[in-house]
Amino acid sequence: MKAEIIAVGTELLLGQIVNTNAQFLSQKLAELGVDVYFQTVVGDNAQRLRQAIEIGRSRSDLLVFTGGLGPTQDDLTKDVLADFLNCELIIHEPSMSKIEQLFHSRGIHMVESNRRQALIIEGGEPLENTTGLAVGNGLFAGGTLYLLLPGPPKEMKPMMEGAGGEWLRSKLGERQPLYSRILKFAGIGESNLEAKLLDLIDGQVDPTIAPYAKEGEVAIRVSTKANSASEADHKIDAAVEKIKERVGEFLYAQNDIPLEAEVVHLLRASRRKLASAESCSGGLLAELITNVPGSSGEYLGGVVTYTNMMKHRLLSVPMTQLEGEGSPGAVSDSTAALMAERVRELADADFGVSLTGVAGPAESEGKPVGLVYFAIAERGKAADVHTLHLSGDRSIIRLRAVKATLYRLWQRLKD
Incomplete structure (x- = not known):
């Protein structure tokens, strides 16, 4: 009908x-x-x-x-x-x-x-x-x-x-209802995900496989009509296994939840705590984490150190690191590492994460719009720093940077 x-x-x-x-x-x-x-x-x-x-x-x-x-x-x-x-x-x-x-x-x-x-x-x-x-x-x-x-x-x-x-x-009258399962992915774009699954998508009959994207995340909907939920699960499970064989490393959930919710879940399961220090993202990571109900048990807090002075006063990042001829500057891998390590120590957290970069509209420190460094500092380990070259306007760059950070944190927690 x-x-x-x-x-x-x-x-x-x-x-x-x-x-x-x-x-x-x-x-x-x-x-x-x-x-x-x-x-x-x-x-x-x-x-x-x-x-x-x-x-x-x-x-x-x-x-x-x-x-x-x-x-x-x-x-x-x-x-x-x-x-x-x-x-x-x-x-x-x-x-x-x-x-x-x-x-x-x-x-x-x-x-x-x-x-x-x-x-x-x-x-x-x-x-x-x-x-x-x-x-x-x-x-x-x-x-x-x-x-x-x-x-x-x-x-x-x-x-x-x-x-x-x-x-x-x-x-x-009696009709077979439609059952669907949402698979959520991070760390891979919609086009790349589709390319890896193209033969499955083109050859689909039942269940059907359909990709769709949100900023920083990609989802696949697997759907089938069946007489019962158990019958639907049997058919969907078979399709999901084929998908996992191709792109399982990027699959973070088999239900429609945001990446930050799964990060909080893994923190809770491992009884570990998180703190954050943000510059170019302006507190967006903290906002996403605290949007997850019950996240106060895992998220100790964060700071938005938007200026060099605040990075120095709140996180004890040396001014010689941030300013002056020959200094790495605020937008650098070494500053990102220091921010993550200092906020972790400040909060006595198991993980400290940081973001610093250029969200636009103009370059900063002679560095281009879209250049972002983020770091993850784990207790007892040196900070792990990642570099991003992002496109889009300010809001898109900030969101993509935060989602990339959450993806790497999810990988660390999962492993």
Whole structure:
């Protein structure tokens, strides 16, 4: 079955809110064994909404609407779809009673427009809204299924998980749900990863293998349809083993977690502590680490020594190291090593990591934008320093540098 999600609301087109409903609905439909082929966003305009319905019906078996069920004149979804199907809109009396009772209990006068939230398309099934007032609607007409859900996520999600999902299951019958596993990689780019797996991707039948990238990390989604989770695991496991044979050294997780979460997990498992000293990254490494719930048990803290004076005062890096004719400078491998070693000693941590470099927009100390040094100092060992030559704007360079640092730390902890 091919499905299309139609999100209704001019605020979505203007970028005033993000269409998180489509992501949620795609996941839920996959669990029901329904393939989402298209996602459409249309404004609060009757003519354009009708066009979207016409196009959707021509190419999909199921149209799922979110938004446009409210009380105002620009809430058009039910009106336009009813007109398109040559059906009447009727009042669903239980929903109308719920609305009237709510206004009465609050001592507020109910304006006539609120009656619109109790309208359903004749011949369809009302879907209870447990967290709001606008009733949903499910109907089958002309060979197409139509599911109408509210726009606010706090109303849409419970309806889809409740009455909407139940109605859909009753129409779909027994179907194989889609199961997926996310493999997360670091230390390798999307194109290189794909090149190493190209024959597996090109020859895929079941399970399917699909790469996608985020900054500093790459993921592969392995998906299959199966009658049970155990059957799906059996098929996915076989595909994952083939992938691991090619690129297992870069695989840090078999679920959708960021690299920093796995680093914290490994620190916790080995009962070791981390401290950080950052310059060009401006505290981004500390931010990512502390975004991981419970990381306070493994991350002792960090310093942002953005200027040479702060590197000297807080980390005791000699000024002769940082400035003066013939000095290595702040952007150097030896400074990175000193920063990592000093912050480790300062915090009495098992690991100290540091970053120093040129994030841009202009060169510094005569050194180019994108040159970054990072170091990992482990208790009882000399600091290990790495050099990066990165491209991109300031934010991209900072993020890539931090992710590279986390990758090397992950390797150290894993080994």
